[in-house]
Amino acid sequence: MAKTKPGRxxxxxxxxxxxxxxxxxxxxxxxxxxxxDKAPYxxxxxxxxxxxxxxxxxxxxxxxRPEESIGGRxxxxxxxxxxLSDHFDVQSAHTIEGKCIVHTFKNYTKLENVGTEDYFCRxxxxxxxxxxxxxxxxxxxKCEMPYNPDDLMVQCEGCKDWFHPNCMGMTIEEAKKLxxxxxxxxxxxxDVKRSLNSFPVSPGVEEKVEPKRRKR
Numbered sequence: 001m002a003k004t005k006p007g008r009x010x011x012x013x014x015x016x017x018x019x020x021x022x023x024x025x026x027x028x029x030x031x032x033x034x035x036x037d038k039a040p041y042x043x044x045x046x047x048x049x050x051x052x053x054x055x056x057x058x059x060x061x062x063x064x065r066p067e068e069s070i071g072g073r074x075x076x077x078x079x080x081x082x083x084l085s086d087h088f089d090v091q092s093a094h095t096i097e098g099k100c101i102v103h104t105f106k107n108y109t110k111l112e113n114v115g116t117e118d119y120f121c122r123x124x125x126x127x128x129x130x131x132x133x134x135x136x137x138x139x140x141x142k143c144e145m146p147y148n149p150d151d152l153m154v155q156c157e158g159c160k161d162w163f164h165p166n167c168m169g170m171t172i173e174e175a176k177k178l179x180x181x182x183x184x185x186x187x188x189x190x191d192v193k194r195s196l197n198s199f200p201v202s203p204g205v206e207e208k209v210e211p212k213r214r215k216r
Contacts, residue, residue, distance in 0.1 A: 008049045014056050014093045021099050023048070023058075028119075030098040031060070031091060039065070040097060042082055042119060048093065056093035061085070063102065063121065070130030076146040080108075080118060083125035083132070109149050120149070141167050154178065158186030 014023045023029055025047055030040035043060035050056045063082040066073035082102060100117040108120035124133040137146045140153065140162040147153070152172055153162040157180050165175035168183065175181075 008051050011048050011050050014048050016096050028100050028102045029096045032095045032097050058093050059090050062087045076148045078150050082119050082121045083123045084121050085125045085127045087127045143167050154181045156183040
């Protein structure tokens with residue numbers, strides 16, 4: 001962590017202007033973009049310091065949205081997905097306009113309701129090279145795409161893999177009415193869809209199983 005410059009001192013917290021919300025090191029915040037048409041930037045506060053004129057600065061680690069990365073947004077990226085970058089910066093605390101929560105991917109998939117302040121991160125991102133950590137994740141369905149928590153998926157009771165309804169020739173509405181599902185590889189042609197007693201939800205981190213797991 002950078003040393004405090006002469007004339008500056010570290011402080012434990014900062015109250016967002018016009019609110020009673022208190023920001024402390026380790027918190028995630030929304031920061032005002034220079035282009036007001038853009039969504040707020042998201043950052044994690046590393047350090048808060050003030051000078052003799054009470055000008056407050058924050059050292060932040062930026063999160064990137066998929067569309068801000070070199071590879072751009074892809075089909076499996078969630079609407080609230082962020083990448084924790086290796087890009088650090090010092091900004092005026094006055095540009096902080098709110099607080100937010102960046103969940104782990106595992107915790108995000110457990111949320112019953114996703115609020116406007118909720119985001120998730122499953123990748124670290126190198127801003128200079130466009131590289132990701134991890135560089136491989138589990139993929140599902142015949143389309144072999146990583147799990148997007150915004151999309152409904154159905155689990156085959158035979159192979160235990162997860163599938164997008166549209167990849168199986170179903171609408172979302174039809175999929176929601178199913179109790180159990182057999183993919184085309186696990187069923188005969190006249191028994192692709194079969195109703196039984198229970199309906200698995202989209203894959204949570206703990207529910208992922210090994211059969212048909214592939215890496216990309």
